Amino acid sequence: MNIFVSIKQIPDTETKIKLNPNNSWIDTTGIKWVLSPFDEIAVEEAIRLKEKNPGSTVTVLSAGPARITEAIRTALAMGADTGIQIELPETADNNLVAKALAATIRREPKFDIVFTGKEAADDGAGQVSQLLAEYLDIPSITVVVSADYSPTSVKCKREIEGGSFEMVEASLPAVIAGQKGMNEPRYASLPNIMKAKKKEIKTLKMADLGISEADQKIRHKNFQLPLPKQAGKRITGDPADQAKELVRLLHQEAKVV
Amino acid sequence: MAKVFVIAEHRAGRLKTSTFELVGAAAGAGNETHVVLLGDGIGELAKELGPYGAKTVHLIQDPALKLYSAEAYSKALSALLKPAGPDIILASHTPTGRDFMPRLAARLGVGLASDCTQIGFNGTELKLRRPVYAGKATAEVEFMGPGPRMATIRPNTVGVPAPDPAKTAEIVNAAANLGTLKSKVLEVVKSSSSRPDVTEVPIVISGGRGLKSAENFKKLEDLADVLGAAVGASRAAVDAGFRPHRDQVGQTGKIVSPTLYIACGISGAIQHLAGMRTSKVIVAINTDAEAPIFQVADYGVVGDLFQVIPNLQEELKKIKEP
Numbered sequence: 001m002n003i004f005v006s007i008k009q010i011p012d013t014e015t016k017i018k019l020n021p022n023n024s025w026i027d028t029t030g031i032k033w034v035l036s037p038f039d040e041i042a043v044e045e046a047i048r049l050k051e052k053n054p055g056s057t058v059t060v061l062s063a064g065p066a067r068i069t070e071a072i073r074t075a076l077a078m079g080a081d082t083g084i085q086i087e088l089p090e091t092a093d094n095n096l097v098a099k100a101l102a103a104t105i106r107r108e109p110k111f112d113i114v115f116t117g118k119e120a121a122d123d124g125a126g127q128v129s130q131l132l133a134e135y136l137d138i139p140s141i142t143v144v145v146s147a148d149y150s151p152t153s154v155k156c157k158r159e160i161e162g163g164s165f166e167m168v169e170a171s172l173p174a175v176i177a178g179q180k181g182m183n184e185p186r187y188a189s190l191p192n193i194m195k196a197k198k199k200e201i202k203t204l205k206m207a208d209l210g211i212s213e214a215d216q217k218i219r220h221k222n223f224q225l226p227l228p229k230q231a232g233k234r235i236t237g238d239p240a241d242q243a244k245e246l247v248r249l250l251h252q253e254a255k256v257v
Numbered sequence: 258m259a260k261v262f263v264i265a266e267h268r269a270g271r272l273k274t275s276t277f278e279l280v281g282a283a284a285g286a287g288n289e290t291h292v293v294l295l296g297d298g299i300g301e302l303a304k305e306l307g308p309y310g311a312k313t314v315h316l317i318q319d320p321a322l323k324l325y326s327a328e329a330y331s332k333a334l335s336a337l338l339k340p341a342g343p344d345i346i347l348a349s350h351t352p353t354g355r356d357f358m359p360r361l362a363a364r365l366g367v368g369l370a371s372d373c374t375q376i377g378f379n380g381t382e383l384k385l386r387r388p389v390y391a392g393k394a395t396a397e398v399e400f401m402g403p404g405p406r407m408a409t410i411r412p413n414t415v416g417v418p419a420p421d422p423a424k425t426a427e428i429v430n431a432a433a434n435l436g437t438l439k440s441k442v443l444e445v446v447k448s449s450s451s452r453p454d455v456t457e458v459p460i461v462i463s464g465g466r467g468l469k470s471a472e473n474f475k476k477l478e479d480l481a482d483v484l485g486a487a488v489g490a491s492r493a494a495v496d497a498g499f500r501p502h503r504d505q506v507g508q509t510g511k512i513v514s515p516t517l518y519i520a521c522g523i524s525g526a527i528q529h530l531a532g533m534r535t536s537k538v539i540v541a542i543n544t545d546a547e548a549p550i551f552q553v554a555d556y557g558v559v560g561d562l563f564q565v566i567p568n569l570q571e572e573l574k575k576i577k578e579p
Contacts (some may be wrong), residue, residue: 013508013528017393026394032334037509064374094359097370109297121509125371127359130327134363134444139440142356155277155443160352161268162457163503168326168439180509181502217368220396232555241560243568248542249556251576254538256460256517257484 009071038117077188103209126237139170275349281418284310308420319433331360391531463489514522525550
C-alpha cells in the first residue's frame with residue numbers, strides 16, 4: 001500500500017502564547033516546536049498499517065516554513081520511509097495547505113490511504129483532512145478512535161457528542177483523521193533517530209504544484225490575549241470550615257449551586 | 258441585509274438547540290434567513306424553525322440521509338446552495354458541523370472560519386473572532402476573495418432567543434442529488450457510560466494527579482452525583498490511566514466552558530488551563546498553595562482534597578435536600 005500521513009509542527013502545548021508587536025500573529029521567539037499530538041497518532045496508525053502489509057511505504061507530508069523539517073524527521077524516526085516538505089508561509093490557511101497536499105499526493109503514482117490528526121492542536125480548526133479529501137475526490141472520516149482495514153475499504157469508529165460513536169464505512173482511498181485513543185504512538189528509538197537522518201526529504205514549492213497564494217481563503221488578524229483573571233478568594237480553616245464556606249459562597253455569592 | 262443559510266442539525270428526531278441559536282442570531286440581525294434541513298422522515302421538524310425567525314426551510318429528504326454523513330451532506334448542500342446564491346452559510350461547530358462544512362467549503366470554492374466564538378453581521382459580510390492555541394489567544398477572521406462567507410459557530414455563543422409561535426416559515430422541498438456515494442454511516446452507537454459528558458452539563462468536577470488512583474475518582478463521582486455534574490480529568494490523570502481519554506479536559510482533550518468548574522488535585526498546566534479557563538466560576542482544591550490553578554480560580558481551597566471533598570459533599574447535600 002502507498003500510505004501517506006499529513007503532519008503539522010506546532011508550538012508545544014505547554015507554550016505560553018505571546019503576541020508580536022502589531023498583534024498580527026503570535027511571537028514565535030523561543031517557542032519549542034513539536035509534532036502535533038494528534039498527528040503522532042496519524043503517523044503511528046500509518047506505520048502499523050505498513051507493518052501489517054509488507055511492501056507498503058509510508059510518506060510523510062508537511063506544508064509550512066523551513067523549521068518543519070524537524071517534525072518530518074520525528075515522523076521518519078518513528079518509522080515512516082520518506083518525507084515531502086512543501087514550502088508555504090507560516091500564515092498559510094487550511095485551504096492553501098489542503099490544496100498543496102492534494103497536488104503533492106496527485107503527483108505520486110498511487111495512493112491508497114491518507115492519515116491526519118483530527119485537528120492541529122494549535123489552529124484547532126479541523127479542516128485540512130476534509131478539504132484534502134474533497135480535493136482528491138475521496139471519502140473522509142474524522143475523529144476516528146479505531147479502524148478496520150480491508151484491501152478496498154475501511155470501517156471506522158468515529159467519536160461524536162455525548163460519548164457516542166458513528167460506525168462509518170468508506171471505500172479506499174480515503175482520508176482518516178485520528179483522535180486520541182486510536183493507538184498509543186511509539187517513541188523513536190535512538191538507532192531509528194540516527195537512521196531517520198539519512199532518510200530522504202523532498203522539497204516542493206508552490207510553483208511546482210500549480211498553486212499560489214490566491215488559494216488562501218482566510219487570514220487571521222488582530223490577535224488578542226485573554227484578559228487576566230482577577231485574583232480569587234482564598235478559603236482557609238480546617239477542611240470542614242473550608243467546605244462550609246465554599247458552599248456558602250457558591251450558593252449565595254456566585255449563585256451557581 | 259444578507260441572505261443567510263443555516264444548516265440545521267438534528268439527532269434522534271430532535272433539532273439541536275445550537276440550530277435555533279444560529280437561526281435566531283441571523284434573523285435577529287435582520288437577515289433573510291433560510292434553513293436547510295436534511296434527513297429522512299423529518300418533515301415535522303421543519304415547522305419548529307419559523308418561530309425562531311426562519312423565512313424559508315429547504316427540506317432535503319432521502320433514505321441515504323437518514324443517518325448523517327459528511328459526503329452525502331456536502332453533496333446535497335452544494336447542489337442546493339450553488340444556484341441559491343447565499344451571502345453567508347452557517348452551521349454549529351459540533352461533531353457534525355465541523356465534519357461536513359470543510360467539504361462543503363471546498364465544493365463551493367470559498368473559505369471557512371471554524372469554531373467562532375464571536376459573530377456579527379455587517380451587510381453581506383460576517384465579523385468573526387475565533388480561539389487559537391486552544392484559547393490561549395483569539396484572532397479575527399478576514400475572508401479573501403468573493404463569498405459566500407462560511408463559518409461554524411461554537412454552541413452557546415449567542416444564546417437561544419424566545420420563539421414566537423405566531424411566526425411560520427415557508428417549507429420548500431428540494432432534491433438530494435446524491436449520485437453514487439463512497440462512504441456510509443452504518444449505525445450510531447450510544448455511549449456505554451451512564452455519566453454525562455464534560456461538554457454537555459453546567460457543572461464539571463475534574464481530578465488530576467492529586468487523586469492518586471483510578472479508584473479515588475469514585476469520590477469525585479459521588480460528589481458529581483449530588484450536583485448532576487460530569488467528571489473530567491487532567492491529561493496527567495488520563496496518562497496515568499485513572500480515566501478514559503473521553504474525560505480529558507485541555508488542549509488535546511475537550512474544551513469546556515461550564516457555569517462551575519471544580520478542579521481537584523490539578524496543578525494547572527497551561528494546556529489544562531486552555532481547556533477550562535472560560536468557565537464562569539472556577540474552584541480549585543489543591544494542597545500546593547503555589548499551584549498555577551489558583552491564578553485562574555475564583556475560589557481557592559488550599560487543603561487535602563481527600564478531607565475537603567467528603568465535607569463538601571455533606572454541605573452540598575444540605576442545600577440540595579433541605
